[in-house]
Amino acid sequence: MILPLASLAETLNTPAPWLMPYLCAARAVAAAKADSVADALNAASSGGIRFVEQAALPEGEPYESFIARTACVPTRDNLHDLFNGLMWLSYPKTKRRLNVLHAEEITARGSVAGARGPLRDAMTLFDENAAIFQAPAVLVEALRARNWQPLFIEHRAQWASAHLALFGHALLEKLMQPRKPITAHVWLVEEFTDEAIASSLTLPRLAAKDFLPLPVLGVPGWWPANEHPAFYDDADVFRRPR
Known part of the structure; x- marks a missing residue:
């Protein structure tokens, strides 16, 4: 093999x-x-x-x-x-949607090396490092605000109602050797199906780089050390908004 x-x-x-x-x-x-x-x-x-x-x-x-x-x-x-x-x-529909958008952008703007442009950069970021997230509003609000303590500790029980899947293949590759700083670019969805995820990939939303950072080893149940609240005290990983 x-x-x-x-x-x-x-x-x-x-x-x-x-x-x-x-x-x-x-x-x-x-x-x-x-x-x-x-x-x-x-x-x-x-x-x-x-x-x-x-x-x-x-x-x-x-x-x-x-x-x-x-x-x-x-x-x-x-x-x-x-x-x-x-x-x-x-996720064949989502991957196909990304591919179509890439191909259309190449046709429209050309494929000069080093000149991918912000839209293709955003599509590549999604493809390489995205995590798809559907969750109760209280978790989404905490994630948007980078309020890590409410997100991971105060509202920890709410994660049982959340749906998170890592989509980025570079992200999955990095996690073959897990490290605390590894961070996903979260893409929020209202429905967790391949078709719905593909439909969420609109040009305005991609151009706006509508991502939220999530240190993935902080997800409840994903790493033994995060059972201890002190895990989230690391300000170099769980950063406050600028």
Whole structure:
């Protein structure tokens, strides 16, 4: 088994809480008898998108444009692209929406290296580091205000009614080695379905970078140390608004 698949399989022996939404898909990918990450993802896919080797991407063609044109995702044999593939399997409509927006922006503005522009930067930030969050108003208000004590301690019981899933594949990759400062860019939704998340990705909202910071190891039940209120006293991680 190639290294990224072996690493995923080992992680799934005792899966972290943030991997639970992807457990079935991840196990199917890890169990595939494949010689590449692309082949393993294809073995777990129900269709709609194909994963191909990175070499299939023509020189000079933007990655997002190639996906939009071919419905094929260039995939390297590493954890970063493995988690990207898991998101395609789990949220195909949301990933497709991001891809369409990227491709349209490239067509409209070109693809000069280093000139992605603020809208594509926001889409990339969502793709790489977003966490999708649906929660009671009291939690949302506390998160907006960066009121960490009410968010994580006073209203801790409210988290049982919240729905949080990590979407960013770079974020999931970083959490293979959890560290307290790792922070997600939270995207609030009113309904937690792939279709609703995709619909929430409007150009004005993306352009405004409508994200909220969340140190993910502070989520109740996600890290043993956060059972102690003093965990949240670290001002370098749980920062007050500027």
